[in-house]
Amino acid sequence: MMLCGRRPLPDRCVMWSRHELSASHYAAVPVANESMSALGVSSPMNTANSKALVASDDFPASHRSAYLNTASVCLVYAGAEHATTAWFADLAEHGTSQFDEKAETAVFAGLHAAAAKLLNSRPTDIAAGSSATELIASIAWAVAPPQGSNIVAVEAVFPSTVYPWMRVATHTGAEMRWVGKGGGLVTDDDVIAAIDERTSVVALSHVEYRTGYRYDLGRLADAAHENGALLVVDASQSAGAITIDVSSNEVDALIVGSYKWLCGPFGAAFMYLDPALQATLEPGLVGFRSHRNMWDLEAQRIEFAQDATRFEFSTMAYGCAIGLATAIDYLLGVGVETIFEWNTSLADLLIDGLDQLGADVISPRSGSERTSIVAARFIGTDVDGLVHALDEAGVVASARIGALRFSPHLYNTTDDIDRALEVLRRTDKASG
Ligand SMILES: Cc1ncc(COP(=O)(O)O)c(C=O)c1O
Numbered sequence: 079m080m081l082c083g084r085r086p087l088p089d090r091c092v093m094w095s096r097h098e099l100s101a102s103h104y105a106a107v108p109v110a111n112e113s114m115s116a117l118g119v120s121s122p123m124n125t126a127n128s129k130a131l132v133a134s135d136d137f138p139a140s141h142r143s144a145y146l147n148t149a150s151v152c153l154v155y156a157g158a159e160h161a162t163t164a165w166f167a168d169l170a171e172h173g174t175s176q177f178d179e180k181a182e183t184a185v186f187a188g189l190h191a192a193a194a195k196l197l198n199s200r201p202t203d204i205a206a207g208s209s210a211t212e213l214i215a216s217i218a219w220a221v222a223p224p225q226g227s228n229i230v231a232v233e234a235v236f237p238s239t240v241y242p243w244m245r246v247a248t249h250t251g252a253e254m255r256w257v258g259k260g261g262g263l264v265t266d267d268d269v270i271a272a273i274d275e276r277t278s279v280v281a282l283s284h285v286e287y288r289t290g291y292r293y294d295l296g297r298l299a300d301a302a303h304e305n306g307a308l309l310v311v312d313a314s315q316s317a318g319a320i321t322i323d324v325s326s327n328e329v330d331a332l333i334v335g336s337y338k339w340l341c342g343p344f345g346a347a348f349m350y351l352d353p354a355l356q357a358t359l360e361p362g363l364v365g366f367r368s369h370r371n372m373w374d375l376e377a378q379r380i381e382f383a384q385d386a387t388r389f390e391f392s393t394m395a396y397g398c399a400i401g402l403a404t405a406i407d408y409l410l411g412v413g414v415e416t417i418f419e420w421n422t423s424l425a426d427l428l429i430d431g432l433d434q435l436g437a438d439v440i441s442p443r444s445g446s447e448r449t450s451i452v453a454a455r456f457i458g459t460d461v462d463g464l465v466h467a468l469d470e471a472g473v474v475a476s477a478r479i480g481a482l483r484f485s486p487h488l489y490n491t492t493d494d495i496d497r498a499l500e501v502l503r504r505t506d507k508a509s510g
Pocket of ligand 1: 149209210211212283314315336347
């Protein structure tokens with residue numbers, strides 16, 4: 079272990095810096111490693127003895143506030159922002175003279191390659207899209223669980239993870255089978271208990287947005303497969319902060335949006351699709367890109383590609399796809415395990431402080447269920463008021479269903495946590 083600021087850090091405490099994007103580069107922009115000693119740009123928030131895992135210049139907005147709200151929207155990696163805006167500027171200047179069909183293909187290929195590295199899959203197992211919800215909707219219509227079957231889902235999940243399945247179920251007559259515990263944490267065992275031989279799909283979020291509870295994808299995949307069901311996972315709240323290896327956990331499909339833990343822009347997403355499904359599932363959403371050779375532009379037939387790209391159907395905000403690929407490569411350079419250790423060590427500090435304040439921490443604190451999302455209730459205190467008080471003091475957090483939610487990521491420091499706790503302490507004294 080080496081010391082980086084006041085907290086012990088994993089050995090691989092590396093620093094990454096931003097780069098120039100050449101407008102003609104339509105793949106992810108590579109990042110360069112620099113020495114640890116370059117860490118520690120002073121700023122109002124990041125003082126010399128409280129550094130982030132990465133250079134604060136990689137996340138310029140981290141100078142401005144104690145931003146503890148990644149579960150809502152991330153701070154975008156500067157290299158990703160640069161890559162995205164450079165693409166838009168280039169298109170505005172040159173139109174198709176520089177962004178031709180080959181360049182368009184290269185954008186998709188860059189995202190396929192980066193996402194495959196992140197998930198330990200092959201590029202052909204990845205489909206690019208514009209949002210997590212769009213990809214979930216397409217696979218929900220593709221699977222179309224029939225009448226007589228059930229879809230297992232968790233009551234407290236983020237709506238986008240399940241709304242598409244509910245819409246399909248209304249159409250086909252499939253049953254939505256909800257797993258809930260009156261607001262308490264739903265565990266792997268609760269989900270597994272709801273699966274039976276009539277289950278066609280288990281549709282859940284790898285990490286719950288409200289509490290940070292993390293499900294064991296390997297166990298759920300086994301339980302689903304023993305019953306002939308698919309496991310379709312929304313990993314928008316985990317990818318980038320938690321290692322995901324689709325070669326070992328055997329999920330059937332896994333969808334990720336760009337703008338949370340991946341530190342990318344809005345407007346991009348991707349889906350991993352298990353090879354066994356790639357030749358058979360007919361995408362719910364189709365367009366000219368759906369045909370395996372899209373540029374022959376014959377409108378009277380669609381022959382889908384034989385890989386995951388059959389789920390790509392449309393043009394998209396290509397600059398955002400480049401930005402996402404750039405952000406993924408950057409995070410891989412830092413190391414997702416390293417990020418996880420950093421984030422959870424910050425979460426530990428938060429939990430200690432919240433305990434001392436007498437708050438009711440509802441997130442898992444340890445073990446394989448925990449993440450760096452920390453949610454707490456303050457009995458008798460208005461949570462929106464707390465969010466407002468934090469905001470006034472330059473600390474960004476969210477209120478979610480009666481709880482205050484913090485979600486530290488690699489750009490946060492121990493000072494950010496101290497600052498948040500100090501505001502809560504002051505508010506507590508003032509009100510009590
Ligand atoms: C688990 C989860 N899935 C999906 C979304 C929304 O994704 P998108 O905006 O990419 O459709 C969110 C947003 O908070 C989320 O928390």
